[in-house]
Amino acid sequence: MTIADVxxxxxxxxxxxxxxxxxxxxxxxxxxxxxxxxxxxxxxxxSAAARQMRTGRSRLLAVRIETTQDGMNVxxxxxxxxxxxxxxxxxxxxxxxxxxxxxxxxxxxxLLGEFEPDGFVLxxxxxxxxxxxxxxxxxxxFVSFGRPWGASEATHPWVDVDGAAGTxxxxxxxxxxxxxxxxxxxxxxxxxxxxDRRTGWSRTLGAEGLDTGLALETDGSPAAGRAAxxxxxxxxxxxxxxxxxxxxxxxLQVTRAVVxxxxxxxxAAVGLTSLGxxxxxxxxxxxxxxxxxxxxxxxxxxxxxxxxxxxxxDPRP
Amino acid sequence: MTIADVxxxxxxxxxxxxxxxxxxxxxxxxxxxxxxxxxxxxxxxxSAAARQMRTGRSRLLAVRIETTQDGMNVxxxxxxxxxxxxxxxxxxxxxxxxxxxxxxxxxxxxLLGEFEPDGFVLxxxxxxxxxxxxxxxxxxxFVSFGRPWGASEATHPWVDVDGAAGTxxxxxxxxxxxxxxxxxxxxxxxxxxxxDRRTGWSRTLGAEGLDTGLALETDGSPAAGRAAxxxxxxxxxxxxxxxxxxxxxxxLQVTRAVVxxxxxxxxAAVGLTSLGxxxxxxxxxxxxxxxxxxxxxxxxxxxxxxxxxxxxxDPRP
Numbered sequence: 001m002t003i004a005d006v007x008x009x010x011x012x013x014x015x016x017x018x019x020x021x022x023x024x025x026x027x028x029x030x031x032x033x034x035x036x037x038x039x040x041x042x043x044x045x046x047s048a049a050a051r052q053m054r055t056g057r058s059r060l061l062a063v064r065i066e067t068t069q070d071g072m073n074v075x076x077x078x079x080x081x082x083x084x085x086x087x088x089x090x091x092x093x094x095x096x097x098x099x100x101x102x103x104x105x106x107x108x109x110x111l112l113g114e115f116e117p118d119g120f121v122l123x124x125x126x127x128x129x130x131x132x133x134x135x136x137x138x139x140x141x142f143v144s145f146g147r148p149w150g151a152s153e154a155t156h157p158w159v160d161v162d163g164a165a166g167t168x169x170x171x172x173x174x175x176x177x178x179x180x181x182x183x184x185x186x187x188x189x190x191x192x193x194x195x196d197r198r199t200g201w202s203r204t205l206g207a208e209g210l211d212t213g214l215a216l217e218t219d220g221s222p223a224a225g226r227a228a229x230x231x232x233x234x235x236x237x238x239x240x241x242x243x244x245x246x247x248x249x250x251x252l253q254v255t256r257a258v259v260x261x262x263x264x265x266x267x268a269a270v271g272l273t274s275l276g277x278x279x280x281x282x283x284x285x286x287x288x289x290x291x292x293x294x295x296x297x298x299x300x301x302x303x304x305x306x307x308x309x310x311x312x313x314d315p316r317p
Numbered sequence: 318m319t320i321a322d323v324x325x326x327x328x329x330x331x332x333x334x335x336x337x338x339x340x341x342x343x344x345x346x347x348x349x350x351x352x353x354x355x356x357x358x359x360x361x362x363x364s365a366a367a368r369q370m371r372t373g374r375s376r377l378l379a380v381r382i383e384t385t386q387d388g389m390n391v392x393x394x395x396x397x398x399x400x401x402x403x404x405x406x407x408x409x410x411x412x413x414x415x416x417x418x419x420x421x422x423x424x425x426x427x428l429l430g431e432f433e434p435d436g437f438v439l440x441x442x443x444x445x446x447x448x449x450x451x452x453x454x455x456x457x458x459f460v461s462f463g464r465p466w467g468a469s470e471a472t473h474p475w476v477d478v479d480g481a482a483g484t485x486x487x488x489x490x491x492x493x494x495x496x497x498x499x500x501x502x503x504x505x506x507x508x509x510x511x512x513d514r515r516t517g518w519s520r521t522l523g524a525e526g527l528d529t530g531l532a533l534e535t536d537g538s539p540a541a542g543r544a545a546x547x548x549x550x551x552x553x554x555x556x557x558x559x560x561x562x563x564x565x566x567x568x569l570q571v572t573r574a575v576v577x578x579x580x581x582x583x584x585a586a587v588g589l590t591s592l593g594x595x596x597x598x599x600x601x602x603x604x605x606x607x608x609x610x611x612x613x614x615x616x617x618x619x620x621x622x623x624x625x626x627x628x629x630x631d632p633r634p
Binding site: 014015018019022023026059060065076079080083084087092093094095096097111114115222249264265266269270 | 331332335336339340343376377382393396397400401404409410411412413414428431432539566581582583586587
């Protein structure tokens with residue numbers, strides 16, 4: 001059913017039908033009624049396009065789908081939650097891919113031209129992130145899952161999970177089990193997320209007067225995790241906190257007292273204790289911050305959620 | 318920048334601007350030029366909505382995001398490929414959630430009213446699937462990742478992975494390693510995918526004159542996989558083929574000679590031999606079948622791809 005069908009049925013021009021949908025004020029009351037009766041009797045559904053022109057709203061939220069490297073990231077679970085929460089608020093999720101920050105900014109521009117999303121959800125925020133700056137300059141509504149690392153917390157609305165609180169809980173769990181020399185297997189410094197997770201480990205040991213020198217940087221792979229674990233155990237560590245399940249999986253081949261991060265299906269499969277992120281809640285909060293802003297409602301500037309320690313193997317020495 | 322800005326700049330009514338975008342034939346040439354010059358000088362981008370009204374195309378493909386039960390399904394990897402392939406063809410992916418077939422059909426209706434997607438990509442096809450019938454009745458373009466189980470292969474365009482060929486390769490691999498009593502840990506009968514995977518195992522044993530009676534049905538969990546493996550080994554099985562990595566993971570606690578299905582990150586983490594689905598290719602073929610149809614190009618009716626055996630542990634008895 002098209003505008004032409006409605007026009008034929010109402011005995012008016014296509015232009016008049018379009019006017020009724022888009023600029024009802026220019027159409028005579030009697031004509032408007034005739035067109036609406038035709039729409040009704042033909043079951044013509046006011047199209048998304050017509051409504052979008054009328055309201056200026058696409059009801060679309062755009063989010064990048066990230067390349068899964070080893071299937072051990074948390075993005076996919078976040079995306080499930082985002083789609084569900086968006087639907088509850090009357091929004092749909094539009095996916096895009098990008099190969100880097102600059103390419104993602106080009107994609108923003110393209111999406112704005114093609115689909116006019118009402119808002120963007122950024123993921124994988126990092127130091128000096130040009131994507132947030134680009135969106136903020138243009139006053140485009142967005143929220144990030146991830147803090148504005150290295151910038152003021154008030155830079156833009158965000159939702160994040162408190163990594164330091166997580167590794168603090170992990171370190172405390174190993175201390176409570178009787179460990180005194182606890183190592184940390186991290187990523188290279190400079191990643192906001194990795195540095196944050198290391199902080200929780202070191203401040204917990206520091207508060208207990210324990211050695212905070214047993215830390216190594218890795219590329220994040222299980223093989224690098226295993227190598228780091230061997231070296232840390234050689235240096236006297238009896239338990240290890242990993243920056244991710246991936247490094248923790250490698251470390252588990254060296255010692256049983258290991259805690260990972262992200263509570264991936266792999267952690268569950270191999271019995272690895274790990275920190276679970278509240279991803280459905282994080283996604284719901286992202287949608288809330290964004291749709292509050294789109295509706296002009298007052299809203300929080302940011303939300304920091306706590307991870308949960310999921311205990312599996314007995315960590316006692 | 319809005320139509321009102323362009324109208325003001327060109328000294329015409331908003332309606333005239335809208336006419337230039339939607340029905341240029343009703344506008345005088347001189348006025349049309351004046352509006353286009355204003356559009357140009359203001360950098361006004363023809364909005365998605367205006368273009369959609371003009372072309373009747375939204376450039377959106379809709380796909381359901383499935384609930385991840387145990388993080389061991391293949392959908393997320395398929396979705397990455399789908400988004401990338403769609404982008405290369407000038408389409409974007411619109412996500413939706415649904416709680417069952419009927420709810421998904423209601424969602425089709427809602428999406429058609431709200432966003433008018435150009436096509437749908439169905440997943441998890443099954444016997445007597447009402448979703449495909451609903452779309453086909455309305456002549457809406459769609460493709461399924463998954464065969465029309467129980468219906469004619471020519472029912473609608475589809476892409477699938479040959480599960481029977483996969484379990485045939487798995488069973489052959491175990492026979493070649495010296496096994497003669499090979500069990501199968503499956504799902505309850507009636508699932509197209511599960512029945513297909515069982516077929517490959519039984520026909521391979523049958524062709525060699527080996528016992529095809531060592532099969533058990535499970536609910537698909539690792540715990541049920543382990544219980545089935547214990548019983549099958551008790552009945553004399555020396556090696557096992559699993560319908561999924563999930564049941565194979567449980568079986569791996571009973572015997573080393575196990576092959577899973579789907580080559581999930583968990584299989585890689587625990588060293589489980591498994592069958593990998595060519596998900597990026599399946600996604601690309603889905604986009605190809607759908608966009609060919611949308612563009613009126615001749616296209617294949619369906620595509621059946623082969624999985625690849627990824628060998629890890631030594632399966633010799």
